[in-house]
Amino acid sequence: MEQVFSELTFWHWLALGLILFGIEMMSGTFDLLMVAIAAWLTAGFAYFAPDAWTVWQGQMIVFGVASTALVVFGRTVLSGVRKSSPEHPTLNRRMQALVGERGLAVGDFVSGTGQISVGDTVWRAEAIEGETIHGGDTIIVDGAKMTTAMVRKAAP
Structure with a gap:
């Protein structure tokens, strides 16, 4: 199992982010968007950070922390975005x-x-x-x- 994780590159994180973003577009939960952004941040970390830090354990830590922080941020600070309200109450009426x-x-x-x-x-x-x-x-x-x-x- 360690061999699978040891070959993680920034391309894997970019692909994971795109897959999660695609699923988010179909489901509209808003949480997967935050996890997709965390995957893209991890891709940036894997690309720009020194090689000593970008071992698979470091990438998983960055992904875990970023996804947790972004989901909490999305659920608290951005909670008003989730509510759908009509643009105008008499639109189409x-x-x-x-x-x-x-x-x-x-x-x-x-x-x-x-x-x-x-x-x-x-x-x-x-x-x-x-x-x-x-x-x-x-x-x-x-x-x-x-x-x-x-x-x-x-x-x-």
Whole structure:
């Protein structure tokens, strides 16, 4: 077994880092990224350090210390990076993005439903609480139900 380890070169560490990085890209755990970086740091150590230090035991110590330190660093200091948060809470939720917007009723609402114009788009709408809305009335979007805006008359 010692013969296998005694032939470790910086190429082995570079390859290990690439393999771990590839697995990280498929799994997204973030921990393997830190271990891959530790393998690349060990490759740098194996390439630049004096030959007396780069025996396999020295390389394993550097890899162990670097990977442990980087995983702890990633789990503590960089813990916020792991949390996925949407860039914008209403991204790809067009109806939710309308809430709070002002617009105009395109025509009279019949049985509480009609159409509104917000910006340059016409939307299907429903009046809240049985309000009577006529064409040209200014409205405010209070909510959304599937693809229908829930609206009320704006105060004059």
